[in-house]
Amino acid sequence: MTIMDTSYIQRQPLGVILIMGAWNYPLCTLLIPMLGALAAGNTVLLKPSEHCPTVARLLATLVPNYVDKKICQVLCGGVDVCQKLLASERFDHILYTGGVGGGRAVYAAAAKFLTPVTLELGGKCPVYVDSNVDLMMAAKRITVIKNFNCGQTCVAPDYVICHRKVLDEFLKNLGEAIEEFYGKDKRASPDLSRIINEMHWKRLTKLLSETKGKTVYGGEVVHDDLYIAPTVVIDVGPEDSLMSEELFGPILPILTVDSPKEAVELIRPRAHPLAVYVFTNSNDVFEIFKEETTSGALVQNDCGVQTLSAELPFGGVGQSGFGRYHGKHSIYTFSNPRSVMLKSRSEFINQRELITSRGPTNTVTYFGVLFTFKGKRVCNNLLELLKLFDEVAHALPTLHQTMEVTNNYLIRRLMHSLVPDQVYRNTFKRLGDYLRYNLLRTRVRNNRPEQTILYHRHCGQPKSLVHILQSCCISLGDRCTRHNRDAKRLEKSLRRLGYTVFEELLAPTSTSFIESDLIAVRERRATVLDVSIDSDVRGVTMWNEKKQKCGADECPVAVISALCALNSHVDRLWSTNL
Structure with a gap:
């Protein structure tokens, strides 16, 4: 995508929702999810528990008086009715509240039609x-x-x-x-x-x-x-x-x-x-x-x-269930988040470059389509995009004074969408934090967790990566600190805890270290995550080496030249890690 494009999420109703209530709270377990399902635009079939026949008859009598039968209906009956219903009818979503045994039966029946299920079970x-x-x-x-x-x-x-x-x-x-x-x-x-x-x-x-x-x-x-x-x-x-x-x-x-x-x-x-x-x-x-x-x-x-609390979702994890509802989370559960992209036809974007620059989606080269200007790539990958925001935020106190003279469309476009002074710096910092977080999440999604920098927040290992990063104040999510300071603290912590930091990783050299040192790490029975930590240290060091304090006239040129000066070594390194 380019900065001229627009994207958003459309919440679509799923269709017909089956809600199966429990006997301990026969009204709440039916009506609360029903409200969310109806608010999301669905139709609902309510199935009260057979252990509460009086409540079931009451609902069957009252619901049609207030809700159109074409939108919501109540079905009474026992286990045999549920079995026939699940075996013969295709629903778009099923929410079940009850015990673990009943949850397994509903889950197995829903698998026949690949119907998504929300299970609210129990636990100690x-x-x-x-x-x-x-x-x-x-x-x-x-x-x-x-x-x-x-x-x-x-x-x-x-x-x-x-x-x-x-x-x-x-x-x-x-x-x-x-x-x-x-x-x-x-x-x-x-x-x-x-x-x-x-x-x-x-x-x-x-x-x-x-x-x-x-x-x-x-x-x-x-x-x-x-x-x-x-x-x-x-x-x-x-x-x-x-x-x-x-x-x-x-x-x-x-x-x-x-x-x-x-x-x-x-x-x-x-x-x-x-x-x-x-x-x-x-x-x-x-x-x-x-x-x-x-x-x-x-x-x-x-x-x-x-x-x-209407702000908190309700649900379990593992054998206590999965899926959430309550408040806005009911809308999320009972709707399809469809991604919508509106592509720009702007003259500033070279469509041929966008097409030819696309690479495999599981490598960083895919992100070469993010920013182009007159057929030339401004950013080759997400790492460079982060550098761009960092450079811009660093230079903004003087850069906004020369926005009209810069010949870089990307910088000018970004700056015109904001207001001067401190808001510039804060906005670009938020963008940088967001991209750093999503870059790391993207690396997790590529099914290579053993090479992910910020991967698991709740790892049980006493010297796990997340504990090291937290001790060094490395950013997790929206918490961000200056990387040049944290890189040194990270290196000290790694050495103190017995991890290996390879000296050659601190300079932009060849990528031959990956295979040999990975084998060495495995032979020492250390975690494979060491290589990813070291890769991040080297990336942080390169990032800081590229920073320049620029005057007002040379800021735009310095920003772009600093980005374009990154050689193909960065591409190879990140593509290999991904």
């Missing part, structure tokens, strides 16, 4: 209680969401990991919170509901009877009423029956640890949950969970409140 949501937190506040907030709807909530805390120092006090506060909310006769409390059916009641009571832990609060069960009191169990191990599956009931097992790291080690081997809750006053502790755990949501000092 952990809660970590740190030693420095207000324990009464933590106990109350955990108690409320744990026993809301009798614990039959997908984002409810499933188990607590408590710091050993505060276990006794936390248990005391937990008991006081339960007494305060539900009274002494908890079975008579209007705020405690019942288990949905006998099958789930028997499952929960069996898990409770098989546990090796000690019940310190609650434990009362009544079969005729499908009642289970709010129950707290301590001395629970990772292999206990209460830790074998999602509880989905008012039973709260508590494990103890001596540090946040130990808590993370208990969470990470398990399937990714819908949410991780961390009660702590320490930002460092919260950062540990943010960087070393994976979940659909992460909440500090509360439970379940993330579902109330």
Whole structure:
């Protein structure tokens, strides 16, 4: 594309959306995604859970009174109806809320028609209680969401990991919170509901009877009423029956640890949950969970409140589901983001050059079509494009004074679209940050992650690339610092951590180092990412060597000459890395 072209994203309706609700929240799991699907321009078929026949009949009666039957309909029935529906009808998207078993069945049926699916499942949501937190506040907030709807909530805390120092006090506060909310006769409390059916009641009571832990609060069960009191169990191990599956009931097992790291080690081997809750006053502790755990949501000092925010998407990861909805994210889920390109017919663009300069799409040479002027390339690849923005931002205090005399169409076009002075510098800095970020993301998409500079933000290796880059203040996303300073700090950090920095990479020499040194790195059992780190160091050094402090009259010439002076070595290097 050129600077004269226009591109945008058109949000298209997908078509017919099937929304299958759950029994624990039969209205919310149907109507909230329905609103997003209708707002995106789709038609909707609602399938309520067979475990809530009264709600299903209510919806079947009321929905036609408010929504045209051609737009939204309600289908009632059991599992057999769902099976026939999925086997015979082609939908454009399916959203299912329920258990993992049902999610697998829906996913398998949708695969027949290659129908995209959003699965909102469950999981064991952990809660970590740190030693420095207000324990009464933590106990109350955990108690409320744990026993809301009798614990039959997908984002409810499933188990607590408590710091050993505060276990006794936390248990005391937990008991006081339960007494305060539900009274002494908890079975008579209007705020405690019942288990949905006998099958789930028997499952929960069996898990409770098989546990090796000690019940310190609650434990009362009544079969005729499908009642289970709010129950707290301590001395629970990772292999206990209460830790074998999602509880989905008012039973709260508590494990103890001596540090946040130990808590993370208990969470990470398990399937990714819908949410991780961390009660702590320490930002460092919260950062540990943010960087070393994976979940659909992460909440500090509360439970379940993330579902109330219209700005946050709701969904899981892995076995807790995939796909998101809520607010604008429902529009994203239920629409097709079609890319639209409007090509310019400007006389300034040499169409023949655009056609002949295109190369394979998996190499940097593809980006040779980005900027051309009268048949001559201004930028040969994205690296040079970054250099262009850096040079322009550097020279702008004087460059804007001579915009009328410069003969470079690209610079003049960019400058006329902005306003003078500091806005120039800020705008070009943002453009440069954006291109750096997307360049690195592009390298990831080319299926060569072992040679990507900024690749994985949550790598579990203790000396992973992301930790090195963060320690050196190298830019991640929109955080950008001056590269000439960071290159030196990066090199020092690499040497200190035992990584190899090849001296010849700091100068624009041949590319023969790639194969030989890559083999040497592998023989030393070091990460292959070393080569990419070194390539970035060399690229940063070249970038800074090309910077020039120019006068007003020579700025345009210096900018373009600095870019065009980059030899084919840069092309070969980046093409090889990609």
